[in-house]
Amino acid sequence: MLWLLAHDSLPVLGGRVAREVWRGYHHWYGTLSTGAFPAQDTLWQYPPGAGLVLLAPGALPWWTYLQAFVALTVAADAVITVALARAGVRPGRSLYGAALWVGGLPLLLRLPLARYDVLVTALAVISLLTLSRSTRVCGAFAALGALVKVWPALVLLGAPRGRDTRSVWASVAVTGASSLALLALAFRDPLAFLLQQGGRGVQIESLGGTALSLASHAGWPGDVRYRYGAMEFTGPWVPTVAHLCLALTAVAFGLLLLWRVRARRWTAATPYDAALSAVLLFTVTSRVISPQYMIWLLGLAAVCLTSRHTTQRPVAVLVLAATAVSSVVFPLLYPEVIARTWTGTTLMLVRNGLLTAAAALSYARLWRSGTARVVPGARGRPQALPKSRTPAWPRAAEGAGRWSRRLPG
Template sequence: MLYLLIHDSIGVSNVSNEVHFLYPRWYEQLTGGTFPVNDVTWQYPPGAGLVFLFPAVLPFLGYFQAFLVLTLLADAVVTLALARRGRSLAGAWMWTAGLPLLLNVPHGRFDIEVTALAVLALLSAGRRPRLGGMFAAFGALIKVWPLLTLVGAERGRTSRQAWLSAAAAAAALLAVLALGFRNSLGFLQQQGARGVQIESLGGTALSLMRASGMPIWIESRYGALEFSGMHVAIVAQVSMLLTATAFGWLMLWRGRASRWTAATPFDAALAAVLLFTVTSRVISPQYLVWLIGLAAVCLTSRHTTQRPVACVLLAASVVTALAFPTYYLEVMYGSALGNTLMVLRNGLLITATLLSCRRLWKATASTTASATAPKTAPTPSEPTPSKPTPSKPML
């Protein structure tokens, strides 16, 4: 993977451009005491600035080399954490075998670092919910999605501790960054103006419309390729409506869930991130890094319901690498090959999402098991069961 990143000669050979040119530019601004100003490519919460400042710790290396050191360290942390969890190495194998399917993309972005925080949040939240909440907050201040790792925390004390810890950690880090840097919340302006990116689910629909002759074209905006023209605004609105619906489903699931296992927080986190990924106006290839990491955490538990989902995600990773960087020009031009790759990849993501949500619901919120449970009273020779624990209030 590192060889491919350094030589950068597969398909569109610009995978490493961000580490070579974009991140160093942000680094210079951050060392000057300000977050990027009037920069449409800066779309990240202020915690991301700490990632881009890390090379300052290794001044004897160039920026590219120092950033690779940070990424490799985060990669190793994930591998070690997964390998030490439980008796099975399935999770560690999912991570180490899944990432190379994305070719040179994972180490050319900073998503491995964010995924490491999400993995640590999930693996530590069971016994130490406050620590899990802290890791989730730090990840959310780099990219928002790690906050979804808390959605499956069991209702009651565990959930309260995790969410309160996350809120306190986020507030503390935001205060430090606001005191140390200017324009720490400037990213909000860029996020609100994002359009429909060509690799998203809505983008695939628009690409097919363009192939049928509709006046739809591609423009480079906010550091990505987005669609403009007929029906684009409608597709963007539908995407946001679907995201709101996904959030509603998650809240319904939390309200109906009645059975928690050790794997439920892991499974819920994967389902939540899948929901928000497929309904987003933007799907970048590095999003698969998140999904591989979360699926790997699920596989560390023998109680997980997400094994079939992990297999689908591995297939989606292969197709993603074909779409970017291998045949990205075909995707840009909306050729038959490009559209086929996008339909297949996004179809696999939809399949993984529906499968994940269905299996999570069936395992935790379905009433089938409780309806068929025996209701006979114990015989005198049986030990008297302990008084049932009152149901815990929902967060």
């Protein structure tokens, strides 16, 4: 991955993915260094915690900004790998999670080293893996992750009911509120990112974008433009598709709440499985599915595979396949996707089809594992209690016999 990033300008590798660092992150670094968030920049759409991440390379002044950023990303990658490996060697665990992360991340070529999503994923992974040991630490890391890129708050959906849930969310509230207060004191306009979210349209790589790309082959007259840091569709029906995506996100949230209410069975893997399912559902219903989103899914799928009780093994395979297709979409054949050729449209159809299948399968398996009645003393996957095949009269006779044995004499 480092070699690919060092040769980022080779035509065979597609576009320059490092441009985001030295044109975007480094530019914002200059503004953040003055004690203010880039409130007037329409490309700034990140929570206030992201500002600290983008300022962090300044702590390594002997390197260029890009070199320091990549060094921090590699360090975060190492932290994730070590955390997954340590979790995998404990009793009842597996090293498949560490193997998935180590083998799956390079499928995205050098992209993970030129985005700060690896650092965010590290916070989410540590949050999940510390849940069984310290709910306060789990909540603190989830809160820090949410302050950097919102989605890590979803990893707490599967926290066990009762004291654990209350402790986790109390930690989230304390850590989040205190961190946000400190950021508000240190920087101006910490909530400026909210102003840019409402105007976002439908990105060409989203599920709605795939539908519009197919519609363009049937005569739809829309166009593609660079807006809000992404290639988005413009034209008739685009606002309708955007609103439909938001409605689907609301439906996904409702389904997750329904599972939470109906779930009666928790295993050691349930918090991990619920986190992957939640992020998958919110990803496929989003108006934006950038290629770096696959880093989140790889990290959460890897956490699931550290447990031998996970229900998400086939989902992890689908995520891995979608990751491989994503690297072909961007950066290798991204001009085809922008031009909406049949090649580009087919690639998006395959990638988003895999993600949609993964989300549906993930939720279905999560639902079955959480709501199924379990045979007492059974091990492994949850199984519904079988209906008795014994006729009614022997059962009645057996009950009468037990009753008669209680009689005196």
